[in-house]
Amino acid sequence: MGxxxxxxxxxxxxxxxxxxxxxxxxxxxxxxVYREPVGDHWQIFCVLPLAKVEATPYQRDLSPTxxxxxxxxxxxxxxxxxxxxxxxxxxGVYWTPNGNHRRAVLEKLKxxxxxxxxxxxxxxxxxxxxxxxxxxxxxxEKSLEVIRMYRGLxxxxxxxxxxxxxxxFEAPHFITLGLLYEADKRFAGGAFAPILRRVDRFLRGxxxxxxPAREQRAALVRRADEVLGDVVARLRRRxxxxxxxxxxxxxxxxPLGRQRKTLPSFEQTFxxxxxxxxxxxxxxxxxxxxxxxxxxxxxxxx
Numbered sequence: 001m002g003x004x005x006x007x008x009x010x011x012x013x014x015x016x017x018x019x020x021x022x023x024x025x026x027x028x029x030x031x032x033v034y035r036e037p038v039g040d041h042w043q044i045f046c047v048l049p050l051a052k053v054e055a056t057p058y059q060r061d062l063s064p065t066x067x068x069x070x071x072x073x074x075x076x077x078x079x080x081x082x083x084x085x086x087x088x089x090x091x092g093v094y095w096t097p098n099g100n101h102r103r104a105v106l107e108k109l110k111x112x113x114x115x116x117x118x119x120x121x122x123x124x125x126x127x128x129x130x131x132x133x134x135x136x137x138x139x140x141e142k143s144l145e146v147i148r149m150y151r152g153l154x155x156x157x158x159x160x161x162x163x164x165x166x167x168x169f170e171a172p173h174f175i176t177l178g179l180l181y182e183a184d185k186r187f188a189g190g191a192f193a194p195i196l197r198r199v200d201r202f203l204r205g206x207x208x209x210x211x212p213a214r215e216q217r218a219a220l221v222r223r224a225d226e227v228l229g230d231v232v233a234r235l236r237r238r239x240x241x242x243x244x245x246x247x248x249x250x251x252x253x254x255p256l257g258r259q260r261k262t263l264p265s266f267e268q269t270f271x272x273x274x275x276x277x278x279x280x281x282x283x284x285x286x287x288x289x290x291x292x293x294x295x296x297x298x299x300x301x302x
Contacts, residue, residue, distance in 0.1 A: 004020065004030040004031055004033060005031070005033070006032070006033050006034070008034075008035065015120060016033060016044065019044060019088065019118065019120050020044060020046075022088065022091050023044065023046050023118065025091070026048070026091065026092050026094075027048075028046050028047055028048040028049060030046045031045050031047065033045075041120075041121075042120060043118065044117070044118040045083070045115075045116075045117055046116055046117075046118055047113045047114070047115055047116070048113065049112065049113060050106055050107060050111055050112055051112075052092060052094055053084070053086060053094045053114055053116070054094070054096070054103075055100040055103070056096070056097045056152075057095075057148065057152060058097075058126070058129065058145060058149040058151075058152045059129055060145045061141070061144075062100065062104055063101070067101055067104055067105065067108075070101055070102065070105050071108055071109070074109070080106065080114075082099070083115040084096045084099025084100075084102050084103055084115070084116050084117070085097060085098040085099055085116070085117050085128055086116045086117070086118050086119070087118070087119050087121070087124065087125045087128075088118065088122065094116070094118070095122075095125060096116070097125040097126075097128040097129045098128050099116075102114075123156075126153065126168045127168060129145065129149065139189050139193060140177075140185065140189060143174045143177035143180075143181050143189060144178055144181050145178075146170070147174075147178025147179055148178075149165075149168060150169070150211075153168075154207035154208070157207075158206060159206055161204065161205055161207060161209075161210060162207075162210050163202050163204060166202055169202075171197065171200075172200040172201050172202045173193065173197050175200075176196060176214060176218050176221065177189045177196065179214060180218050180221060180222060187225065190247075191228075191246040191247045191250055192221055192224070192225070195256060195269065198256055199256070199263055199265070200217070200266060217266055217270075220274075221270060223270070223274055224273050224274045227277040227278055228246060228249060228250065228277055231249050231277055231280050232246060232249065235249075235282050238282060238283075239287075240287050242291065242294065243294075244291075244293065244294035247293075248285075248290045249277070249280065252280070253273060253276035253280055254273060254276075255268075255272035255273055256269065
């Protein structure tokens with residue numbers, strides 16, 4: 001085993017030493033073992049074989065645009081200055097919950113190794129995903145990341161539940177939207193998000209109980225979207241085409257209004273919404289109404 005520095009001078013615990021030895025057996029090189037400055041946790045700074053590093057199974061997909069831009073910048077600087085963060089679920093495998101675009105850049109540049117900070121506790125990967133600010137999430141990316149995380153946690157910790165991982169999920173409506181985006185990547189999540197944010201809640205119970213309930217919630221939203229699609233189609237036949245049309249119709253049919261203190265349940269909300277959409281009179285809508293509503297909503301959306 002190679003030489004590696006320790007900071008502070010106290011010896012690291014046996015599991016951390018064992019991980020250092022694993023890294024070197026896997027073809028990497030540990031450079032330092034240290035305590036990070038916030039929680040005083042042990043971490044390992046090392047260089048890993050790039051071929052053994054991959055994204056976690058839970059996070060969003062790579063953005064081709066961001067990947068291209070980042071690659072150009074790395075080539076311009078002519079050096080790699082930001083170590084990625086990794087965990088090791090088992091020997092020979094290293095997941096990066098924060099740094100996948102940087103990993104992909106080095107892969108594109110045919111590098112053989114990558115600098116990394118190894119966190120000894122693999123379960124921390126779910127928390128580290130929340131720190132991933134390399135590229136801001138859009139709603140679809142965030143929702144897909146959350147539902148992948150949800151399924152991974154359900155496998156790894158069946159006795160856990162949504163409330164146990166509220167920090168990692170950030171908001172309950174991301175779970176519901178994740179199920180919808182899994183089924184249809186073009187789902188109009190942005191139109192339904194304002195309603196979902198107000199009535200969706202983390203569900204109590206283990207994942208085995210809450211996942212079927214989540215799927216039922218997603219089915220209610222999907223049914224509302226189907227009826228909304230029919231309304232939009234009828235408006236188009238009248239010659240009304242506008243990118244804000246779905247949001248406009250939902251704003252006219254939502255059962256929530258401006259009420260703050262007492263809200264209907266999730267199920268009541270979407271049952272009432274679907275009924276209102278089925279009764280929506282498209283003959284009373286003018287293009288100017290939608291255009292005006294879109295202009296007024298723009299600053300709030302921004």
